[in-house]
Amino acid sequence: MLRIAVIWKHAGRDASTSYNEVHAPSVLPTNLDASKFKGIVDKGTITEEWARPPPGQTTELKLNERPPLESVIAAQDFEDIAERTVSKKTWAFYSSADTGCLTRDRNKDFFGRIWFRPRLVRDVSSVDTRTKILGHDAGMPLFVSPAAMAKFIHPEGEKDIARGCVPTRIPQGVSTNAAFPIDEIMAAVPRDAKHPFFFQLYVNKDRKKSEALLKHVQSLGVDTVFVTVDGPVPGKREADERVKADEGISSPMSGAKGSNDKKGGGLGRVMGSYIAPDFTWREFDWLRKHWRGKIVVKGVQCWQDAKICAVAGLDGVLLSNHGGRNLDTSPPAIMTLLECQANCPEIFEKLEVFVDGGIRRGHDILKALCLGATAVGMGRPFLYAVNYGQEGVEHFIDILKTELATAMALVGITDLSQCHAGLVSTLDVDHLVSRGETHPYATGRRKGNEGNVKARL
Numbered sequence: 001m002l003r004i005a006v007i008w009k010h011a012g013r014d015a016s017t018s019y020n021e022v023h024a025p026s027v028l029p030t031n032l033d034a035s036k037f038k039g040i041v042d043k044g045t046i047t048e049e050w051a052r053p054p055p056g057q058t059t060e061l062k063l064n065e066r067p068p069l070e071s072v073i074a075a076q077d078f079e080d081i082a083e084r085t086v087s088k089k090t091w092a093f094y095s096s097a098d099t100g101c102l103t104r105d106r107n108k109d110f111f112g113r114i115w116f117r118p119r120l121v122r123d124v125s126s127v128d129t130r131t132k133i134l135g136h137d138a139g140m141p142l143f144v145s146p147a148a149m150a151k152f153i154h155p156e157g158e159k160d161i162a163r164g165c166v167p168t169r170i171p172q173g174v175s176t177n178a179a180f181p182i183d184e185i186m187a188a189v190p191r192d193a194k195h196p197f198f199f200q201l202y203v204n205k206d207r208k209k210s211e212a213l214l215k216h217v218q219s220l221g222v223d224t225v226f227v228t229v230d231g232p233v234p235g236k237r238e239a240d241e242r243v244k245a246d247e248g249i250s251s252p253m254s255g256a257k258g259s260n261d262k263k264g265g266g267l268g269r270v271m272g273s274y275i276a277p278d279f280t281w282r283e284f285d286w287l288r289k290h291w292r293g294k295i296v297v298k299g300v301q302c303w304q305d306a307k308i309c310a311v312a313g314l315d316g317v318l319l320s321n322h323g324g325r326n327l328d329t330s331p332p333a334i335m336t337l338l339e340c341q342a343n344c345p346e347i348f349e350k351l352e353v354f355v356d357g358g359i360r361r362g363h364d365i366l367k368a369l370c371l372g373a374t375a376v377g378m379g380r381p382f383l384y385a386v387n388y389g390q391e392g393v394e395h396f397i398d399i400l401k402t403e404l405a406t407a408m409a410l411v412g413i414t415d416l417s418q419c420h421a422g423l424v425s426t427l428d429v430d431h432l433v434s435r436g437e438t439h440p441y442a443t444g445r446r447k448g449n450e451g452n453v454k455a456r457l
């Protein structure tokens with residue numbers, strides 16, 4: 001039956017390629033009688049129609065052409081397509097990371113070093129990926145990590161990300177540097193959907209500007225702010241510096257503008273120049289005064305800072321290195337999660353722990369949850385998905401949800417409350433988990449630098 005279908009598909013066309021893909025050259029002479037040999041094709045008689053691939057077969061794409069959305073089946077596909085189809089500057093801005101890009105790449109690689117330990121022979125006929133994130137119902141333990149300027153890749157940018165998140169109820173983090181004001185992003189989805197939005201704050205050098213922004217966002221009904229702390233100064237994103245910036249672009253909420261200077265055209269650097277380098281833990285009192293809702297600290301990279309957030313009674317901590325964009329060789333985000341488990345496991349009961357950086361699969365989400373995370377964020381993948389607008393975002397979330405549900409069934413759980421650390425093995429990376437306050441053996445001090453020990457701790 002199958003063979004007939006293949007013959008039908010190629011009727012009137014050249015089937016050599018499809019045939020040769022699955023048959024060894026010896027199949028014909030050993031299975032067909034020599035009397036069936038009809039002769040050799042006269043190549044001069046080959047028409048254009050005969051040489052064309054059969055309908056429905058994947059064809060070579062032209063440069064800058066996006067394949068049909070239904071042929072996209074993984075986060076990596078969206079990324080590859082973005083690389084081929086967006087402008088040089090957009091690709092440089094989105095994909096770049098600090099200096100050698102080691103942290104960006106290791107974020108992803110380290111998920112591959114954690115292995116599942118499936119428990120089988122259980123009834124997994126019905127799997128539920130729903131959960132709660134910071135008090136909001138969510139279709140799965142995932143939110144959009146705030147990322148600047150989604151409009152570069154699609155005219156509806158953050159608005160289409162919002163629309164695409166509604167059907168599965170994926171909370172959206174909106175950046176201070178978003179391409180649209182948060183009012184417009186929230187207005188893009190039906191009000192009665194009560195869709196969850198989180199606002200990401202970069203504290204401004206001019207605190208009055210931050211105060212006004214927080215007041216405005218709060219008046220829109222947003223109940224959670226993510227305060228990003230991992231970029232008091234900008235990283236050096238060389239790919240972004242190398243491509244000239246369009247000087248006409250600007251971000252409406254921060255007022256930041258694109259420009260070029262002697263260092264290059266790095267949008268991250270230039271557009272982040274308003275961010276306060278002097279914001280400290282002490283100012284969380286100031287923040288509480290101007291924000292009555294929940295507070296999550298984004299960009300924590302060691303257990304000590306995560307513990308400060310828990311002791312201070314904050315609502316959450318996002319273990320993140322900004323997708324490797326700020327400090328190269330800062331630890332892969334999943335390693336920071338392990339570090340928290342090793343040094344201060346009590347914090348997981350005090351606040352919600354989130355992770356972002358390098359998450360590309362439903363499997364990665366499940367691993368983070370087994371290791372204690374409430375949910376994970378994704379940055380670049382949502383930007384690459386919105387290349388296809390709202391539909392792309394919906395399709396991307398469906399892919400992840402299916403991957404997550406399948407992975408859950410295959411490790412033997414049907415509900416996220418059944419996640420536990422026994423379902424994963426971290427043996428491959430355990431020796432890399434930092435423990436304690438200081439370096440385990442490097443106690444020698446540089447000559448002339450004996451003082452100031454307190455500052456070092």
Ligand code: FNR
Nearest residue numbers: 094145146147148175228322323357358378379380
């Ligand atoms: C970001 N990120 C970010 N974070 C933030 O707090 N405010 C921001 O404005 C931005 N802007 C931004 C722009 C772009 C182009 C990227 C790629 C990232 C960081 C983001 O929230 C998140 O931490 C990382 O993207 C997570 O890593 P992955 O998922 O991209 O690997």
